[in-house]
Amino acid sequence: MKNIKLGLLGLGTVGSGVLQMVRQNADKILDVTGCKLTVKTALVRNLDNYTKYAAETSLTTDFDEILNDDEIKIVVELMGGIHPAKEYITTLLKNHKNVVTANKDLIASYGPELMAVAHENHCDLMFEASVAGGIPILRTIANSFTADKVTEVKGIVNGTTNYILTQMSQQGWSYHQALAQAQQLGFAESDPTNDVTGKDAAYKMIILSQFAFGTQLDIKDIAVEGIDRLNDADVQQAAAFGYVIKLLGIAKLVNNGVFVEVGPVLIPRDHPLATINNEFNAVMVTAQAVGDTLFYGRGAGGLPTANSVLSDITTVTKNIILGTNGNLFNNYQQPYIPAKLADIKYPYYLSLTLQDVPGQMLKLTQMMTDVNASFREITQTKDGKIAHIAIITHRMSKEQLQTLLTKVANDQSINLSAAYKVMG
Amino acid sequence: MKNIKLGLLGLGTVGSGVLQMVRQNADKILDVTGCKLTVKTALVRNLDNYTKYAAETSLTTDFDEILNDDEIKIVVELMGGIHPAKEYITTLLKNHKNVVTANKDLIASYGPELMAVAHENHCDLMFEASVAGGIPILRTIANSFTADKVTEVKGIVNGTTNYILTQMSQQGWSYHQALAQAQQLGFAESDPTNDVTGKDAAYKMIILSQFAFGTQLDIKDIAVEGIDRLNDADVQQAAAFGYVIKLLGIAKLVNNGVFVEVGPVLIPRDHPLATINNEFNAVMVTAQAVGDTLFYGRGAGGLPTANSVLSDITTVTKNIILGTNGNLFNNYQQPYIPAKLADIKYPYYLSLTLQDVPGQMLKLTQMMTDVNASFREITQTKDGKIAHIAIITHRMSKEQLQTLLTKVANDQSINLSAAYKVMG
Known part of the structure; x- marks a missing residue:
């Protein structure tokens, strides 16, 4: 049996969920990974707020205490925000610590850059919990x-x-x-x-x-x-x-x-x-x-999100046992080619108000016809001198939609309050 | 770039789906696994029925041709049935070939035994496609x-x-x-x-x-x-x-x-x-x-099931690259302790017919009361001299249910046609 020690950066809802799961399901984790996991140290802002955890986990306000602890093989970042999370994770990876994070803003903005650092240093960087909480x-x-x-x-x-x-x-x-x-x-x-x-x-x-x-x-x-x-x-x-x-x-x-x-x-x-x-x-x-x-x-909540964090931790643990850390969590890489606006087609729901004077509806129909768009369903209700129109169009491209919206915006007597895609 | 050759046992709906996916998505598979996959040989019963595949894959009616081909690292079993699938898979594993199968009957009956053979021979045995087709x-x-x-x-x-x-x-x-x-x-x-x-x-x-x-x-x-x-x-x-x-x-x-x-x-x-x-x-x-x-x-269909087979093939492929074959697909093992009938509790839907004579409903109610069960909803409809009764009970244990069903079965004038669990 191997002992693997973890460090936690942050001890809020998800962090305390991680602590709870590591403790409660220790037997199953041991059975499946062959390892005993322990949360050795947690970084917090204020030691006084977390004394109830101090019996099992050492608390610190000093990041270096985790960074320089050779026993800690996996660090879980749960602070959120870009800074200093990015700098912490980069430093940890460069010091050959595997990192698990739930930080969606960071991964969305710097995921590929951080994955490259992880790969260069033969470490894992995993972030299942960054999207849709408990859904793997x-x-x-x-x-x-x-x-x-x-x-x-x-x-x-x-x-x-x-x-x-x-x-x-x-x-x-x-x-x-x-x-x-x-x-x-x-x-x-x-x-x-x-x-x-x-x-x-x-x-x-x-x-x-x-x-x-x-x-x-x-x-x-x-x-x-x-x-x-x-x-x-x-x-x-x-x-x-x-x-x-x-x-x-x-x-x-x-x-x-x-x-x-x-x-x-x-x-x-x-x-x-x-x-x-x-x-x-x-x-x-x-x-x-x-x-x-x-x-x-x-999609959220301490324990569901903690479960996704733990799925990363156990995967990293298996990799430590097999000596296979450093492979990319996602190694599918393609250049980004934006789709053409003329190719993106949906039916749209349009919500409009018109001044209820003769010829308004004709004007709207003419604008739709000008961009080659057509109605699938339409209803009109009145509110004093104002007519509310709700339309579901046939499929039209984003290019057509944008031309139509510009036409509508240029007309003082027609006001568009919503243009939403329609599925199905 | 590494070339990995596959063998197929069976070339029906799923087998031809596997061939199609390996060919169509070769670039992505290469990008993700770093390997080029090729289906080298397929075992079929009658060569004449599969000539359209012969250009890209060699066809054989002789299992030994796949077994003894050192180039083939992964064999996909899609024949179904227990025999000879079990013997084939055992022999393949003992000859250090990784095996992927969609064979639910076989895995349900002999999964742990076959997984042990795989593990002893440092090979993978994976079977994602054996349950719920395309759902991973x-x-x-x-x-x-x-x-x-x-x-x-x-x-x-x-x-x-x-x-x-x-x-x-x-x-x-x-x-x-x-x-x-x-x-x-x-x-x-x-x-x-x-x-x-x-x-x-x-x-x-x-x-x-x-x-x-x-x-x-x-x-x-x-x-x-x-x-x-x-x-x-x-x-x-x-x-x-x-x-x-x-x-x-x-x-x-x-x-x-x-x-x-x-x-x-x-x-x-x-x-x-x-x-x-x-x-x-x-x-x-x-x-x-x-x-x-x-x-x-x-849950079924050639291509959805083939996707699950391919998820196994690419996992085995990554393991070949990393040299980590032979770990169990599922390494959670616990003794089976059956739940006690008295602990398994559900509401039940009961559908009964009674002879429509006085005192029948009282008899039924008495039987329910005797086992300490009670109604949540009940409806009665008549069909000549026969009354149809549909009941949703409050939660009762399987033990209570069985006692009740025995009482009903022993009464000639009451006939039970359905007893189904109710969720929620």
């Missing part, structure tokens, strides 16, 4: 779709917004009512900006694209729209059309170009993704041979 | 839940019966109507016995239990009921109660005992497993830390 999606794409061609990865990868959208849809609440409740219940942070603007989901889609297509995108390559401007009227109108609105990340191969986008999408009510509710996440992977597959589970 | 469920349990305690695995793991049940539920068809259509469309074989009696699902549950709990069960340890005696009236009655009937395999830890059963189960309409339709499969894994996770995809 990265390892699955890397190991189980190796010989297939992944054509699309789409998913509900942010639990906060999915909780809010579920409440808006099921309770008829406004965005602000649902957000307030999510904050009260701990499903949304007091500053929810990163979640509700779609930025958190965009980072996760960057990492999923690395695994699915081998490409490295920058957040600037992605059109990102959140749910912070979503109207409850549109949620209800979508329901009347037979759809549920979800914040969906889509990463898709279109004529061998890569297209990644995050935004509200109308999903048919009987589609598996429409049934993913509250804080749950789901990722649908479509590949040429295997077809549609879906992976569902808790 | 075995590798996920082995690699992603290593440090968690899996408490339950349940799933829809037979596509034929799920297709039949979907048609019975959605079209109101009888079992025989739905089976006939499934056979016409190729979703059921001309002899569907193994599927419709639940035997196929039971073998898959044995393999899932090996991975989830480390235990080796025999098919005799499992209560197996199929759908071949399922009444359309019960499908409709379940719908009226708000449930969908699915053929569900359940493997569960109950007070640290293992309980595995296959049978029709009533699933609440809004549960994710209730939405899995037609030939699709889904497996739900519940573990202590991670909670509920669900994996969904095509």
Whole structure:
């Protein structure tokens, strides 16, 4: 039996989950890996807040204590944020320590650079927990779709917004009512900006694209729209059309170009993704041979995320035993070729208000015709002198859509409040 | 670049899918594994039927040609059945060839024995495709839940019966109507016995239990009921109660005992497993830390199954490169302790017919009371002198259920036609 000692950077919800799992499931870990794992040292900001852990794990405020401890073979980074996490991880790898992290912002921005450092130093760098909490999606794409061609990865990868959208849809609440409740219940942070603007989901889609297509995108390559401007009227109108609105990340191969986008999408009510509710996440992977597959589970929370961290730790442990550290977590690498706007085609849901005077509808129809777009469904309701129009178009390209939106924006009497993709 | 040569035993739907994937995705496989894979030789029964493959792969009717070819490092067994597959695989492993198989009957019955032979000979034996076709469920349990305690695995793991049940539920068809259509469309074989009696699902549950709990069960340890005696009236009655009937395999830890059963189960309409339709499969894994996770995809078909075979082939390939063949696919091993009947508790759906004479209902109620069981819902309909009773009970143990069923069987005037577990 071999003893492997771990270091932890950060001892919050996930960190304490890791401690708990290592202790509770020690027998099974020993049975499967042949190793006894111990968390030797944890880096914290303030020793006084963590005294309850001091019996089993030594606490420190000094990073060097972990860095210079030769007994520690695996370091788990759970601090979050880019700095100093990036510098810490780089230094650890250069000192031949294997690293496991749940840091999505860091991996989305510097994943390939850090993986190269790990590889050069014959160390592992793994980050299953950075996407979709408890769902083992990265390892699955890397190991189980190796010989297939992944054509699309789409998913509900942010639990906060999915909780809010579920409440808006099921309770008829406004965005602000649902957000307030999510904050009260701990499903949304007091500053929810990163979640509700779609930025958190965009980072996760960057990492999923690395695994699915081998490409490295920058957040600037992605059109990102959140749910912070979503109207409850549109949620209800979508329901009347037979759809549920979800914040969906889509990463898709279109004529061998890569297209990644995050935004509200109308999903048919009987589609598996429409049934993913509250804080749950789901990722649908479509590949040429295997077809549609879906992976569902808790997207956040201390223990589910800790389980993904532990799956990395046990993989690194097996590699230590076999002497095979230093292979890339994801070794599929391709140049990023953006998809052409003319090739990216969806039906769209358009929500507009028109001044209710004669000829307005003709003008809108003319604009649609000018870009060669057409309606599949349309409803009109009146509110005094204002007409609300909701349209589901036939499939149109992003190029057509952008021309149409420019035309609409240039007309004072027509106001567009939403343009969302429609699935199905 | 390293060349790795494969041998195939069997060249049916899955075998030709493997050939197609190896050829079509050669670049990606090379990129990810650093190896070029080639299917060098395929064993077939009749050379004349496979001439279209002869340009790229040498065909033979002689197993020894593959066994004695030193260039062939990985052999894929796709013949099915226990004999001679077991002897072939044993001989191959003893000759230091790595083996990938999709043979569920063989692995369910002799998995641990064959894995031991592989381990002794420093070879890999992998069998992802033996359960749930395209869903990468075995590798996920082995690699992603290593440090968690899996408490339950349940799933829809037979596509034929799920297709039949979907048609019975959605079209109101009888079992025989739905089976006939499934056979016409190729979703059921001309002899569907193994599927419709639940035997196929039971073998898959044995393999899932090996991975989830480390235990080796025999098919005799499992209560197996199929759908071949399922009444359309019960499908409709379940719908009226708000449930969908699915053929569900359940493997569960109950007070640290293992309980595995296959049978029709009533699933609440809004549960994710209730939405899995037609030939699709889904497996739900519940573990202590991670909670509920669900994996969904095509359960059969040439290409989805070939993808799982390829995930094994690429894993073996990486092991060849690293020199790490011979580690167990699943190295979690525990003794099998059966759960106590008194500990296994579910609500049950009971379907009965009574002669409609005074005192019958009192008799039935008395029988329930005698075993300390009680109703949650009950409906009665009449058909001449016969009363049909459908009951959903409160939770009761299998011990209580068996006592009740014996009492009912001993009474000439009460006839029980179904006793199915109820989820949720």
